[in-house]
Amino acid sequence: MAAHWAVIRNNAGCLNMFEIFAIQTETEWLHDITATIQETVRKSGVTDGICLVFCPHTTAGITINENADPDVVRDLLLGLDRAFPDRPEFRHMEGNSAAHLKASAIGSSVTLIIKGGAPLLGTWQGVYFCEFDGPRRRQYYVKVTEG
Amino acid sequence: MAAHWAVIRNNAGCLNMFEIFAIQTETEWLHDITATIQETVRKSGVTDGICLVFCPHTTAGITINENADPDVVRDLLLGLDRAFPDRPEFRHMEGNSAAHLKASAIGSSVTLIIKGGAPLLGTWQGVYFCEFDGPRRRQYYVKVTEG
Amino acid sequence: MAAHWAVIRNNAGCLNMFEIFAIQTETEWLHDITATIQETVRKSGVTDGICLVFCPHTTAGITINENADPDVVRDLLLGLDRAFPDRPEFRHMEGNSAAHLKASAIGSSVTLIIKGGAPLLGTWQGVYFCEFDGPRRRQYYVKVTEG
Numbered sequence: 333m334a335a336h337w338a339v340i341r342n343n344a345g346c347l348n349m350f351e352i353f354a355i356q357t358e359t360e361w362l363h364d365i366t367a368t369i370q371e372t373v374r375k376s377g378v379t380d381g382i383c384l385v386f387c388p389h390t391t392a393g394i395t396i397n398e399n400a401d402p403d404v405v406r407d408l409l410l411g412l413d414r415a416f417p418d419r420p421e422f423r424h425m426e427g428n429s430a431a432h433l434k435a436s437a438i439g440s441s442v443t444l445i446i447k448g449g450a451p452l453l454g455t456w457q458g459v460y461f462c463e464f465d466g467p468r469r470r471q472y473y474v475k476v477t478e479g
Numbered sequence: 480m481a482a483h484w485a486v487i488r489n490n491a492g493c494l495n496m497f498e499i500f501a502i503q504t505e506t507e508w509l510h511d512i513t514a515t516i517q518e519t520v521r522k523s524g525v526t527d528g529i530c531l532v533f534c535p536h537t538t539a540g541i542t543i544n545e546n547a548d549p550d551v552v553r554d555l556l557l558g559l560d561r562a563f564p565d566r567p568e569f570r571h572m573e574g575n576s577a578a579h580l581k582a583s584a585i586g587s588s589v590t591l592i593i594k595g596g597a598p599l600l601g602t603w604q605g606v607y608f609c610e611f612d613g614p615r616r617r618q619y620y621v622k623v624t625e626g
Numbered sequence: 627m628a629a630h631w632a633v634i635r636n637n638a639g640c641l642n643m644f645e646i647f648a649i650q651t652e653t654e655w656l657h658d659i660t661a662t663i664q665e666t667v668r669k670s671g672v673t674d675g676i677c678l679v680f681c682p683h684t685t686a687g688i689t690i691n692e693n694a695d696p697d698v699v700r701d702l703l704l705g706l707d708r709a710f711p712d713r714p715e716f717r718h719m720e721g722n723s724a725a726h727l728k729a730s731a732i733g734s735s736v737t738l739i740i741k742g743g744a745p746l747l748g749t750w751q752g753v754y755f756c757e758f759d760g761p762r763r764r765q766y767y768v769k770v771t772e773g
Contacts (some may be wrong), residue, residue, distance in 0.1 A: 340527065344491030344638035348527060348626050350594060380634065380642060382678065382771060384529065386592055388601030390545040395730045398684040407716045407723035408730060415562045415709045415727075422554045429554035433562075436542045436555060437584050437731050440604075445680055445769045447644060452767065454682030457734075473599065475592045477529060477626040479642050479771040487674065491638030495674060495773050497741060531676065533739055535748030537692040562709045569701045576701035580709075583689045583702060584731050587751075620746065622739045624676060624773040 339376055349376035349476040357463035357470050362395070362405045366458045369444070369474055373451050376476040383444040383451050384475040391431035391465035393438035394472065399458030412437070412464075431464035438462055446476065486523055493625040496523035502617050504610035509542070509552045513605045516591070516621055520598050523623040530591040530598050533620040538578035538612035540585035541619065546605030559584070559611075578611035585609055593623065633670055640772040643670035647768065651760035656689070656699045660752045663738070663768055667745050670770040677738040677745050678769040685725035685759035687732035688766065693752030706731070706758075725758035732756055740770065 337351035351372045355363060365385070373383055387394045398404040412434050422429040442459060444451040453459075461472055484498035498519045502510060512532070520530055534541045545551040559581050569576040589606060591598040600606075608619055631645035645666045649657060659679070667677055681688045692698040706728050716723040736753060738745040747753075755766055 342493060342527065342626055344493050344640070346491070346493070346626055346636060346638050346640070350527070350592065380636065380644070382529070382676070382769070384590055384592060386590075386599070388599070388604060390543070390551075390601065390603050396684070396734045397726055397730050401718055401720075403717040403719070404684075404723065404726050407713075407718050408727055410715060411710055411713065411723065411727040414713070415731075416558055419554075419558065419561070421557060423550040424548055424554050425550070426548075429551065429558065432544055432551050433555055433558040436544050437562075439586055439589075439733055440543045441590055442733075443590055443678055443680075443735055443737055445644065445678060445767055452680070452682070454684070456684050457682060473592055475529070477624075477771075479626055479636055479640055479773055489640060489674065489773055491640050493638070493640070493773055497674070497739065529676070531737055531739060533737075533746070535746070535751060537690070537698075537748065537750050563705055566701075566705065566708070568704060570697040571695055571701050572697070573695075576698065576705065579691055579698050580702055580705040583691050584709075586733055586736075587690045588737055590737055620739055622676070624771075626773055 346478040347378050351474045353472050355470045357466035357468050359466050360409055362460040362462050364458045365461050369459055372474045373446055373476055378446055378476050378478045379449045381446040381478040383446050386441040386473040391428055391435055393435045393440055393462045394442050395438045395460050395462055396442055396457050398456050400456055428465045434464040494525050496623040498621045500619050504613035504615050504617050506613050507556055509607040509609050511605045512608050516606055519621045520593055520623055525593055525623050525625045526596045528593040528625040530593050531622040533588040538575055538582055540582045540587055540609045541589050542585045542607050542609055543589055543604050545603050547603055575612045581611045641672050643770040645768045647766050649764050651757035651762050651764050653760050656754040656756050658752045659755050663753055666768045667740055667770055672740055672770050672772045673743045675740040675772040677740050680735040680767040685722055685729055687729045687734055687756045688736050689732045689754050689756055690736055690751050692750050694750055722759045728758040
């Protein structure tokens with residue numbers, strides 16, 4: 333769901349766009365948000381440029397991975413859990429340090445190339461909002477810049 | 480400490496700015512550099528655009544994570560140490576292969592959206608220079624582009 | 627090998643460039659692609675701007691790490707294998723879930739600052755195409771934007 337969006341032109345007449353999306357997540361899951369990004373780029377009217385997808389939370393992130401077999405998402409979460417398990421030595425009171433670790437390992441944004449009016453993704457690539465500490469009400473931002 | 484900075488306009492009249500910061504690090508620590516980035520964006524005069532924070536070292540990185548409880552930083556370093564420990568099989572003569580691993584897992588840059596003249600960060604998000612092999616004299620670069 | 631490239635100017639007269647590279651990979655290796663990126667930036671004629679290097683595959687990625695001692699690359703692959711090993715619980719039929727995990731941990735792109743007509747890299751930094759599931763015929767994209 334898009335909470336807000338606007339297309340503007342900068343001083344030089346180049347298009348850019350910023351959109352905020354709201355998302356209700358499940359407990360630890362990767363949500364495919366590719367279609368919303370493609371639609372933002374389409375609405376912007378930008379044919380060549382850059383698209384930045386940004387997560388404003390510290391126990392969630394954005395990644396690109398396979399969009400075909402749902403078992404990939406399941407295996408990704410399992411593998412991250414094993415690499416970054418909850419540990420008795422952790423001191424953060426909220427008890428979600430493992431989610432903070434996964435967020436920094438995965439990263440808080442992805443940057444895409446826009447070509448021919450669409451984000452350039454490989455055949456099997458989808459963009460995922462990664463929830464490591466849900467269920468929660470979350471947001472992500474999409475910024476499109478001509479150039 | 481800013482070692483160098485300059486605001487320029489490109490051919491089309493759009494603002495952009497580049498700044499180099501120097502930082503003296505401690506042994507394995509995450510240094511909150513958010514305020515310096517906010518100040519660079521303010522100085523640039525850019526209201527809408529992109530801000531890239533880049534680390535030119537291979538045993539350090541840049542990440543976004545929680546800015547409230549200092550135990551999160553402590554737990555992040557502990558969790559990274561466990562996921563990427565020093566190993567007897569490592570051959571790199573300098574003996575800091577674990578630091579190289581953490582640098583690639585965390586990443587060498589973060590990209591931020593600029594909106595209303597400031598980098599758009601979530602309530603609990605801070606930008607951190609991650610030292611995995613200090614103490615050292617380090618640098619990081621901040622690039623601001625209108626668009 | 628460059629499969630395709632083009633330099634264009636946007637509405638405002640700013641230069642930008644897009645290039646597709648093809649690469650034949652070995653089984654799990656990091657390929658140094660720094661020289662091709664430097665050459666793309668040179669061809670673009672952009673003196674100040676941003677360069678995005680993007681991998682359109684889900685079992686490969688792009689990272690920045692040391693370009694001097696080849697043992698660093700070897701140790702990186704070993705350390706990633708230990709952090710993200712193949713696991714009997716994985717369900718993805720292709721059997722390469724560990725490669726998908728490494729791809730998301732490393733990331734699918736790096737963003738560089740262009741200054742003085744060249745990408746700004748630290749003394750010991752090289753840009754690597756990371757193959758986690760080869761040998762394969764792969765591609766990577768380089769996008770240069772003035773600003």
